[in-house]
Amino acid sequence: MSIILPVSAIIEELQRIPRAVWTANPIIPPIFRSPGTPGTATYDAVFDDADFTLPDTPLWNEAVAAVRRRVSPADARPPDGHREAGTEALAWYASFHSNRDCWGIYIPLSSIPIFDSLFLSHLKISRTDRWRIAWDVLLAHETVHFAVDYACAWFELLHHAPIRRAFADRMGSNVAAELLPNRSAYLEVEEALANGNVLRELVGCVDTDAESALRGFIRGQPAGYRDGELAESNQGFASLVAETLRSYLSVWSSGWNIDLGNPGLDLTRLLPLGEEAHRQCPIWIINDLEAVGLSKDAVRQISCVQPIEETKPFIKALRRLHPDLQKAWARLKHTLSEGIPNASDFKKWKPEGVWSVRVSDGFRAHLMQPPRGPSAQPWLAIEIGNHKKLGHG
Numbered sequence: 573m574s575i576i577l578p579v580s581a582i583i584e585e586l587q588r589i590p591r592a593v594w595t596a597n598p599i600i601p602p603i604f605r606s607p608g609t610p611g612t613a614t615y616d617a618v619f620d621d622a623d624f625t626l627p628d629t630p631l632w633n634e635a636v637a638a639v640r641r642r643v644s645p646a647d648a649r650p651p652d653g654h655r656e657a658g659t660e661a662l663a664w665y666a667s668f669h670s671n672r673d674c675w676g677i678y679i680p681l682s683s684i685p686i687f688d689s690l691f692l693s694h695l696k697i698s699r700t701d702r703w704r705i706a707w708d709v710l711l712a713h714e715t716v717h718f719a720v721d722y723a724c725a726w727f728e729l730l731h732h733a734p735i736r737r738a739f740a741d742r743m744g745s746n747v748a749a750e751l752l753p754n755r756s757a758y759l760e761v762e763e764a765l766a767n768g769n770v771l772r773e774l775v776g777c778v779d780t781d782a783e784s785a786l787r788g789f790i791r792g793q794p795a796g797y798r799d800g801e802l803a804e805s806n807q808g809f810a811s812l813v814a815e816t817l818r819s820y821l822s823v824w825s826s827g828w829n830i831d832l833g834n835p836g837l838d839l840t841r842l843l844p845l846g847e848e849a850h851r852q853c854p855i856w857i858i859n860d861l862e863a864v865g866l867s868k869d870a871v872r873q874i875s876c877v878q879p880i881e882e883t884k885p886f887i888k889a890l891r892r893l894h895p896d897l898q899k900a901w902a903r904l905k906h907t908l909s910e911g912i913p914n915a916s917d918f919k920k921w922k923p924e925g926v927w928s929v930r931v932s933d934g935f936r937a938h939l940m941q942p943p944r945g946p947s948a949q950p951w952l953a954i955e956i957g958n959h960k961k962l963g964h965g
Contacts, residue, residue, distance in 0.1 A: 578852065579668055579675075579722070579852050579853075582668070582722070582725050582729065583668050583672045585729050586669065586725060586728060586729070588732075589728055589729075589732055589733070589734055590734065591734040591737050591738075592669065592728055592733075592734040592735075592736070592737060593669050593670070593672070593737075594669065594670050594737060595670065595671065596666075596670035596671060597671075598666030598670070598671045598674045598675060598676075598678065598856075599666075599674075599678065599858070610674075610678065610856035610857060610858045611856070611857050611859070612854060612855065612856060612857070613679070613855040613856070613857045613873060613875060614855070614875045614876075614911050614912075615711060615850045615855065616875075616911055616912045616913055616914055617704070617707050617873050617874075617875060617912075618700070618704070618873070618874040618875075618912050618918050618919075619684065619700050619703040619704060619707070619871060619872065619873055619874070620700070620872040620873075620874055620920070620941075621699045621700050621703065621871070621872075622872075622923070622925070623867065623869050623870055623872070624685065624699070624866075624870045624871060625870075626685075626689070627865050627866065629865045631864060631865035632864055632865040632866070635682065635686060635863075635864035635865070636686050636689055636690060639661050639662065639683075639686050639687075639690065640690055642657040642658075642661035643657065643658060643659070643661045643662065643690070643789075643792075643793060644690075644789075644792035644793060645794055657794075658758075658763055658767075658793040658794050658796070658797035659709075659710065659713045659714075659763070659766065659767065659770075659793070659797060660758075662679075662680075662683040662686070662687055662710055663677065663678060663679040663680075663683055663710040663711075663713070663714050664677075664678050664714065665677050665678070665714045665717035665718055665721070666678060667717075667721050667736065668721065668725075669721065669725070669736045669737070674856070675854070676718075676853055676854035676855060676856055677710075677711065677714040677715070677718065677853060677854070677855045677856065678856045678858060679707075679710055679711075679714075679855065679856070679857055679858070680857075680858045680859075680860045681857060681858065681859050681860060681861050681871045681873075682860050682861055682863065682864045682866070682871075683706070683710065684703050684706050684707060684871055685703070685866070685870070685871060686864070687706035687709070687710070688702045688703055688706055691706075691785055691786075691788070691789045692705060692706065692782070692785055694785070695781055695782055695785060696781070697779075697782070698920070700919065700920055701919075703871075705774070705778060705782060705786075708773065708774055709770050709774065709786065709789070711855070712766075712769050712770040712772075712773040712774065713766040713767060713769065713770050714766070715769065715845060715849045715850075715853060716762070716765055716766035716769045716843070716845070717762070717766060718844075718849055718852075718853040719843035719844050719845050719849060720762060720765075720816060720817070720820075720843065721736070722842075722843070722844055722852075723817060723839075723842040723843050724736050724817075724820050726842065727817075727820075727821060735820055735821060736820070739819070739820050743757070743759070758796065759796070759816065759819055760795050760796025760797075760799075761796065761812055761815045761816050761819060762796075762816045762819070763796040763797045764796050764797065764798075764799035764800055764802055764803055764812055765803050765809070765812040765813060765816055766800075767790045767793070767797050767798075767799075767800025767803070768800045768801065768802065768803020768804050768808065768809055768812065769803070769809075769845070770786065770790065770800060771786065771787070771790070771800060771801065771803075771804045772803075772804060772809065774786060775804070787801070809840060810838065810839070810840050813839045813840045813842075813843060814839050817839055817842070857873065869944075874912065874918075875911060875912065876908060876909060876910060876911055876912065877908040877909070877912065877918075877927075877929075877939065877951050878908060878909035878950075878951070879909070879950045879951070880905055880908065880909075880939065880950060880951045880952075880953050881950040881951070881952055881953065882952075882953045883952055883953060883954050885954065885955070886937075886953045886954055886955060886956055889955065889956050889957055890956050893935075893956070893957075896932075897931065897932055897935055900931050900932045900935075901931050901937065901956065904916065904929065904931055904937075905953075908929070915930070916929050916930050917929065917930040918930075921938060925940055925941035925943075926938050926939070926940055926941070926954070927939045927940075927941060928962070928964070931956065934958050934959055935956070935957065935958050935959075936956070936957070936958075936959065936962050936964060937953060937955065937956040938953075938954050938955040938956070938962060939951045939952065939953055939954065940952040940954050
């Protein structure tokens with residue numbers, strides 16, 4: 573779906589609908605609560621694990637065990653007395669219906685190494701690559717909740733009705749609790765849809781071992797979450813989108829003569845996903861690393877590379893290249909100052925803080941990461957050339 577109306581405009585319009593918006597604290601982690609204000613992040617994240625050492629302390633071990641109990645409960649309810657949480661034990665989405673300023677996707681930094689420890693650590697790839705997979709999994713899941721939120725808002729604006737609020741009231745009502753005492757505290761079909769999006773986004777982008785790990789992660793989750801594979805195909809995804817929206821609109825659809833079961837109605841077009849979602853839905857990072865026994869710098873996210881200072885050897889090598897490659901480097905340098913695109917294949921090359929980035933097909937550049945310290949120092953562009961010259965084979 574192309575987002576015709578930005579979320580900020582939708583929020584303003586929702587204010588005109590009685591009971592359509594409410595106030596709730598978006599920072600409600602399922603396990604940890606970190607003091608301070610969350611910081612923002614980008615979708616194309618790169619992680620630096622140079623200062624990470626896997627701890628073996630009671631605090632860390634309990635943190636990992638607590639997430640395991642919530643993500644993959646052996647019984648209907650985890651032994652710590654809390655409800656199962658599936659993927660939401662690691663990240664969550666706060667609706668713009670309930671907070672106009674701090675809505676978006678929330679990811680505690682601790683979730684990245686914990687996810688790795690539980691589901692990915694056996695893979696024969698670098699830890700930074702595993703962390704990136706963990707990050708992409710959480711975003712792919714939570715982005716669906718934003719997309720459903722957005723689709724519901726469109727129906728609310730069209731019919732001037734508080735659809736999300738009415739659904740929340742139904743889910744939390746005493747009558748529902750009495751009629752369905754063992755019901756989930758979440759919409760199971762929506763969680764299946766969100767985990768299905770994980771597979772749709774990552775399968776084909778990771779190797780078979782990583783794919784197997786992701787399927788195991790999904791299959792071991794609570795009801796609804798574990799059915800993500802039902803939404804992996806286009807047909808399955810469309811079916812679960814229709815069922816999800818039908819759940820939200822059930823009270824209203826008959827009065828509005830909406831046939832949500834019509835196979836000719838492609839409701840997937842109502843959900844903004846991929847780049848459309850990335851341009852609109854903010855990401856909030858909570859640094860709760862000390863709460864799980866890690867140092868506050870144990871997991872560092874690199875969201876942009878700037879400023880970049882070109883060394884004399886780099887400039888000399890650059891001048892020998894074709895003008896098209898020189899222009900490609902200039903474009904990449906500007907792009908890196910704003911964010912790190914996936915196509916750049918930005919990755920750690922040497923332990924000493926050297927990173928490699930794709931300039932063009934067959935050509936890369938090496939950048940030296942600045943040392944930590946109170947004074948901001950530039951990244952150093954130290955090498956540029958073809959794969960063979962830079963040792964990439």
